[in-house]
Amino acid sequence: MNNGSKKDRMFEKMLEQKKEVKIVRRIVFVVVLVLIIGGLIGGRAVYKYISGALQPVDPNSEEVIEVEIPIGSGLSSISEILEKKGLVKDAKIFKYYAKFNNESQFQAGSYGLTKAMTLDELIESLKTGKVYRTPVFTMTIPEGLTLDQIAKIVEKRAGIPEKEFLKYVNDEHTIADLMGRYPNILTEEIVAEDVRYPLEGYLFPATYPFFEEKPTVETVVTTMLDATSDNITPYFAYLESKEKSVHWLLTFASLLEREATSNTDRETIASVFYNRMDEGMPLQTDPTVLYALGEHKDRVLLSDLKVEDPYNTYVHTGLPPGPIANAGRSSIEAVIDPSVTDYFYFLADKNGKNYFAKTYEEHLQLKKEHISGD
Structure with a gap:
């Protein structure tokens, strides 16, 4: 009787253990199934997200977004700047995309970029310093x-x-x-x-x-x-050392832009203007007279030289109140690095060739030789 009861209890225990194993197996199966399904769903979501992040933010956008990439910026900071400006969907994906393509040599500077640009176009722009798109x-x-x-x-x-x-x-x-x-x-x-x-x-x-x-x-x-x-910007240090302003630079350069006919003339004319200002002499440059008159004339008359206007450098010494035109890089650089001369006068013949003189007498002689009708 006791032996039978003992066998029965052992048998019942074995059944309970089998049942427990089945339950555990079911739980494991369900958990694994959930994990597999979750993994599939997560994988698809991640794939979809990454694929989307590799596409332009807005293929139809024409808005130009100004982006400043500071000197010394690394790939991580550049990626964050682009994401902040809305030019890429995810900074990390742009960063890894650039890394996987061995792209890292980006140039600092100001860029006009759009949300329609692909990651390759953005990378090419940042590498070359140019916008890699065809403008309208x-x-x-x-x-x-x-x-x-x-x-x-x-x-x-x-x-x-x-x-x-x-x-x-x-x-x-x-x-x-x-x-x-x-x-x-x-x-x-x-x-x-x-x-x-x-x-x-x-x-x-x-x-x-x-x-x-x-x-x-x-x-x-x-x-x-x-x-x-x-x-x-590259000339700020020079201007600070000379205690001069951007306004002074652009005003001076504008005179050279209107007077010069070649790059070398710009540097020499700049030296003439510097020499005259150092001596307290008026610059006497005709383009300022025309600007004062507010009209274009092929020939400046003697009466024009007397017009009372702050821009007339025949009447007033020093530079005019402001620029009289927009100056290019050559004229700006001529102000920064002029020729060193003893010239105080110059004139141009009918072909635009300039002649320089140290004295007024030499100037009058050059005028007689090269300017007909005077």
């Missing part, structure tokens, strides 16, 4: 132009009416806003009492790409101011 149109602003002349080009190329452009660049509130956005180049000097137009000479001559069919007047102006800032 380009607009060329030559050297030596005034705001009035630039306005005509903007109307023709960008479709912004000349009056609208001029109203914007001379609006008091606009200028105040731009001064806040570009404090390094736009100072109180541009709104001094005798300055005719605040942004005269500050819209850098260059060929500009635009990636939208109808950019706003603000976009056009800030694009050119960005270029001015980029081209002037």
Whole structure:
């Protein structure tokens, strides 16, 4: 009886153990199944997310987003900048994509990028320092132009009416806003009492790409101011050492831009202007007279030289109140690094060739030899 009871209990225990094993197996099966299903779903979600992050943020976007990549930026910081600007969907994915493609040599600088750019296009732009996209149109602003002349080009190329452009660049509130956005180049000097137009000479001559069919007047102006800032920044240390301002530099350079006919002439004419200013002599440059008159003339008359205007360098010594045109890099560099001469005079013949003289007597002789009719 006892032996039978003992066998029965052992048998019942074996059944309970089998049942427990089955339950455990079922639990394990369910858990594994859940994990497998979850893994499949997670894998698909991750794959979908990564695939999406490798695509342009907005393939149809034409908005140009200004991006500044500081000197010394690494791939991680560049990736974060692009994500913050909304140009990539995920900074880490861009970072690993660049790493897997052995891309790391990126250039610091200012970029105009769009959400329509692919990761390869963004990488190519950051490597070459250029926007790796075909612009909708380009607009060329030559050297030596005034705001009035630039306005005509903007109307023709960008479709912004000349009056609208001029109203914007001379609006008091606009200028105040731009001064806040570009404090390094736009100072109180541009709104001094005798300055005719605040942004005269500050819209850098260059060929500009635009990636939208109808950019706003603000976009056009800030694009050119960005270029001015980029081209002037390398000279900040020089200006500080000489206790000179950006306004002084652009004003001086604008005179060279309107007077010179070659790069070497710019440097020599700069030396003439420096020499005259050192001696307290008026610069006596005809382009300032024409700017004072507000008109183009093939020949400046003696009566024109007497016009009372702050810009007339025949009447007033030193530089005029502000630039008389936009100056290119060559003229800016000529101000920074002029020739060293003893010249105080120069003149140009009908072919644009310049002749330089140390004395007024030499100048008169050159005038007699090369300027007919005088």
